[in-house]
Amino acid sequence: MSASDTIRIHLPDDRNYEIRIGTGLMDQAHSWQGLPKAGAAVIVTNVTVAPLYAQRLREQLSAIYPRVDVVTLPDGEQHKDWASLNRICDHLLGEALDRKTVLFALGGGVIGDMTGFAAAIYMRGVSFVQVPTTLLAQVDSSVGGKTAINHPLGKNMIGAFYQPVRVIADLDTLDSLPDRELSAGLAEVIKYGPIADAGFLTWIEDNLDALRARDKRALAHAVRRSCEIKAQVVGQDEREQGLRAILNFGHTIGHAIEAGLGYGAWLHGEAVGCGMVLAADLSHRLGLMPSQFVDRLRTVIERAGLPVQPPRLGGERYLQLMRVDKKADAGAIRFVLIEELGRAGLHAVPDARIVETLAAYGAA
Numbered sequence: 151m152s153a154s155d156t157i158r159i160h161l162p163d164d165r166n167y168e169i170r171i172g173t174g175l176m177d178q179a180h181s182w183q184g185l186p187k188a189g190a191a192v193i194v195t196n197v198t199v200a201p202l203y204a205q206r207l208r209e210q211l212s213a214i215y216p217r218v219d220v221v222t223l224p225d226g227e228q229h230k231d232w233a234s235l236n237r238i239c240d241h242l243l244g245e246a247l248d249r250k251t252v253l254f255a256l257g258g259g260v261i262g263d264m265t266g267f268a269a270a271i272y273m274r275g276v277s278f279v280q281v282p283t284t285l286l287a288q289v290d291s292s293v294g295g296k297t298a299i300n301h302p303l304g305k306n307m308i309g310a311f312y313q314p315v316r317v318i319a320d321l322d323t324l325d326s327l328p329d330r331e332l333s334a335g336l337a338e339v340i341k342y343g344p345i346a347d348a349g350f351l352t353w354i355e356d357n358l359d360a361l362r363a364r365d366k367r368a369l370a371h372a373v374r375r376s377c378e379i380k381a382q383v384v385g386q387d388e389r390e391q392g393l394r395a396i397l398n399f400g401h402t403i404g405h406a407i408e409a410g411l412g413y414g415a416w417l418h419g420e421a422v423g424c425g426m427v428l429a430a431d432l433s434h435r436l437g438l439m440p441s442q443f444v445d446r447l448r449t450v451i452e453r454a455g456l457p458v459q460p461p462r463l464g465g466e467r468y469l470q471l472m473r474v475d476k477k478a479d480a481g482a483i484r485f486v487l488i489e490e491l492g493r494a495g496l497h498a499v500p501d502a503r504i505v506e507t508l509a510a511y512g513a514a
């Protein structure tokens with residue numbers, strides 16, 4: 151791969167945008183050219199990421215915008231809430247920033263989801279740019295326009311579909327990412343294999359050690375292929391009327407784990423990794439996939455440094471949490487199941503089969 155690669159996401163009404171992936175982008179002025187003109191830019195970040203990257207981004211943006219503010223939020227999934235959203239809106243309104251103001255989400259998926267939601271609702275919509283600094287955000291959350299905050303009763307329950315105007319993924323920011331967060335990001339990378347590209351799953355298996363060692367070429371390929379798949383899916387079904395649901399593989403149980411344990415106890419990627427093992431198992435129990443697939447997926451998830459043993463919340467509690475899943479339909483819990491390697495679909499699964507599977511993993 152060259153120093154940078156660009157993937158384009160195609161959406162109606164002139165909302166196409168570029169996903170730029172590469173090294174050194176944070177300090178390369180050309181990455182930031184062509185952004186909407188405005189009197190002000192606001193970088194939204196958190197207390198961990200601000201000291202690492204906010205000043206560098208501010209310098210780049212100062213060449214474009216007369217005014218560049220920084221809003222620094224507390225760090226953590228437990229702060230993906232109304233209070234943080236209000237802090238962004240309080241700043242925008244308190245400073246009388248107009249509707250041309252451009253927001254820059256500098257951080258992981260938590261910052262990206264909240265900044266996007268703030269952009270969607272401030273003055274009924276201002277432009278925003280995703281500057282993802284975690285592997286998870288570079289391969290998934292910065293692309294596709296799902297924005298949200300959590301509710302104690304359910305994950306991402308309050309939000310909007312609202313697309314960024316650009317995504318700039320500087321692979322160098324991954325150098326400072328803790329190992330546990332890198333593993334969490336690998337869960338969403340692995341996800342794309344079984345749902346969309348069997349060959350990519352094999353590539354991940356072959357390159358997992360290089361990915362965990364942060365080999366830049368391996369990371370670049372993982373980010374690029376993940377974004378290509380996500381851009382294709384979202385380009386066909388932006389608002390999840392059908393196809394887009396495949397991106398939710400592992401999330402039915404994953405989101406139940408996150409909400410059930412309290413946000414932040416397990417990382418999103420950890421919960422999704424474990425949720426994929428159980429969804430693979432369900433795919434086998436319902437006769438869609440052979441048992442070897444479950445073993446294969448569990449092995450790669452374990453090798454990525456992710457947990458595969460779900461917490462023991464109890465069968466009834468899991469069901470209660472999953473009934474508010476956004477894919478649920480008239481009370482029926484629906485799972486993304488693998489139908490063949492590289493192809494997935496949405497399936498209503500009877501409660502008894504879900505509890506049986508959870509029990510097999512000691513979680514019911």
Ligand SMILES: NC(=O)c1ccc[n+]([C@@H]2O[C@H](COP(=O)([O-])OP(=O)(O)OC[C@H]3O[C@@H](n4cnc5c(N)ncnc54)[C@H](O)[C@@H]3O)[C@@H](O)[C@H]2O)c1
Binds near residue numbers: 259284297325326
């Ligand atoms: N919108 C979507 O399509 C979508 C997709 C997947 C996940 N998500 C959401 O994304 C969130 C998870 O995102 P995440 O895994 O990035 O978590 P995160 O945003 O909490 O970031 C993980 C941790 O890494 C720190 N961090 C970020 N960049 C860093 C860097 N370069 N160096 C050092 N530390 C850094 C953060 O401060 C945080 O402590 C969840 O809320 C999930 O629901 C959304």
Ligand SMILES: O=C(O)C(=O)C[C@@H](O)[C@H](O)[C@H](O)COP(=O)(O)O
Binds near residue numbers: 290294390398476
């Ligand atoms: O972009 C999507 O669509 C996804 O489902 C990607 C997921 O990885 C992500 O966690 C998403 O936020 C989950 O969506 P939700 O609609 O279940 O909240």
Ligand SMILES: [Zn+2]
Binds near residue numbers: 418422
């Ligand atoms: Zn996810």
